[in-house]
Amino acid sequence: MKTLIIIPTYNEQENIANLIESLRNLKISNLEILVVDDSSPDGTGDIVTHESKKPGLAIHLLTQTTKGGLGKAYANGFQWAIKHDYTHVISMDADFSHDPKYVPEMLKVDENVGIVIGSRYIKGGGIVGWDTKRYLNSYGANIVTRIALGLKPKDVTAGYKRYTREFLESIDYKHIIASGYAFQVEMIYEAQNYGFSIVEIPIIFADRRVGQSKISGELKRSAKVVWKLTKKREGVRQFIKFCIVGAINTIVDWAFYAIFKTFIGSSTQTLKQIAKACSFVIAATSSYIMNRKWTFRSTDNQILKQAIKFIAISVGGLVINNSVFYLITSPKFLHLADILGLISGTAIATFWNFFGNRKWTFKED
Numbered sequence: 001m002k003t004l005i006i007i008p009t010y011n012e013q014e015n016i017a018n019l020i021e022s023l024r025n026l027k028i029s030n031l032e033i034l035v036v037d038d039s040s041p042d043g044t045g046d047i048v049t050h051e052s053k054k055p056g057l058a059i060h061l062l063t064q065t066t067k068g069g070l071g072k073a074y075a076n077g078f079q080w081a082i083k084h085d086y087t088h089v090i091s092m093d094a095d096f097s098h099d100p101k102y103v104p105e106m107l108k109v110d111e112n113v114g115i116v117i118g119s120r121y122i123k124g125g126g127i128v129g130w131d132t133k134r135y136l137n138s139y140g141a142n143i144v145t146r147i148a149l150g151l152k153p154k155d156v157t158a159g160y161k162r163y164t165r166e167f168l169e170s171i172d173y174k175h176i177i178a179s180g181y182a183f184q185v186e187m188i189y190e191a192q193n194y195g196f197s198i199v200e201i202p203i204i205f206a207d208r209r210v211g212q213s214k215i216s217g218e219l220k221r222s223a224k225v226v227w228k229l230t231k232k233r234e235g236v237r238q239f240i241k242f243c244i245v246g247a248i249n250t251i252v253d254w255a256f257y258a259i260f261k262t263f264i265g266s267s268t269q270t271l272k273q274i275a276k277a278c279s280f281v282i283a284a285t286s287s288y289i290m291n292r293k294w295t296f297r298s299t300d301n302q303i304l305k306q307a308i309k310f311i312a313i314s315v316g317g318l319v320i321n322n323s324v325f326y327l328i329t330s331p332k333f334l335h336l337a338d339i340l341g342l343i344s345g346t347a348i349a350t351f352w353n354f355f356g357n358r359k360w361t362f363k364e365d
């Protein structure tokens with residue numbers, strides 16, 4: 001294991017030297033520090049340069065020309081770490097809220113765990129020094145975020161974390177949405193979606209003792225990021241894939257219907273219905289396989305159960321499609337053009353099928 005502790009700073013001249021000193025005193029081998037400073041006007045960068053000349057702990061400084069936010073600082077720090085030969089990265093605030101004493105505990109966790117969270121909201125963890133309002137704000141934001149994004153860890157807004165190089169390399173930094181504090185949430189979201197393991201260890205988080213807070217305005221910005229995360233990305237990508245699969249299998253359905261009609265015959269309505277049912281089963285099966293493998297990348301091995309659920313939802317979709325078509329085109333109801341019935345029926349049934357399958361058939365447990 002070779003670990004890099006990344007500390008983003010903006011105007012932390014009262015904290016940074018003491019923090020570096022505390023980390024040096026841990027006397028951990030194979031540990032280095034990277035401070036990502038956004039050209040702090042208070043001279044934080046100069047202090048870091050001064051500290052880097054002392055023996056005992058390798059200290060690097062990455063200076064950014066403008067204040068770009070916590071997320072941007074981490075994204076650049078992570079990419080710096082990838083370019084060098086570290087196996088793990090620990091992210092840490094400069095203001096002693098993240099007690100250096102937890103570094104050895106984080107390093108003790110199995111080295112293959114994708115993310116180790118220094119968690120305030122599990123047994124043994126906690127926060128000291130915050131008033132009720134700040135606590136409720138943080139706790140509330142954490143709960144809402146967990147529900148909105150379906151995140152499993154208890155503390156998803158935590159900033160004190162350990163990452164493996166493998167996870168950091170898997171991130172597409174150009175497409176990270178958050179530049180501010182929500183970056184922390186986005187990392188957990190990425191890790192969970194891509195199947196990296198996440199472990200929480202309890203920490204007591206202490207309020208900043210000295211220096212200036214930069215949190216104001218972040219809550220609103222973070223809420224926007226969480227909103228974008230729920231709407232965009234995985235869900236949208238899945239929906240597009242689902243529609244492509246649907247289009248392909250509509251053609252499969254027509255083609256097989258034409259084939260079955262020539263074999264079974266189409267002289268009576270019953271024969272036509274049989275041909276239609278056969279082609280539906282084939283199209284639904286092929287659609288199931290494509291959605292399982294490609295759209296939802298499901299690894300659940302109860303294939304029969306899943307396929308039955310998929311077909312049940314498809315039948316529901318068919319009923320919805322036909323009912324909407326009937327409502328829109330029938331002289332008894334809206335009596336509009338067939339094409340409108342076709343489009344509305346297909347659109348509504350597609351939503352039904354997508355959300356039904358996402359929530360029920362291919363749900364992750």
Ligand SMILES: Nc1nc2c(ncn2[C@@H]2O[C@H](COP(=O)(O)OP(=O)(O)OP(=O)(O)O)[C@@H](O)[C@H]2O)c(=O)[nH]1
Nearest residue numbers: 008009010036038069070073093094208213214215
């Ligand atoms: N490089 C960089 N670091 C930042 C920026 N904003 C905040 N930081 C650093 O990120 C860490 C966390 O910021 P804090 O201001 O402590 O935020 P907080 O912990 O949520 O709030 P308080 O502790 O109450 O101030 C600190 O080390 C900051 O110096 C930024 O825009 N750029």
Ligand SMILES: [Mg+2]
Nearest residue numbers: 093095097208
């Ligand atoms: Mg802080």
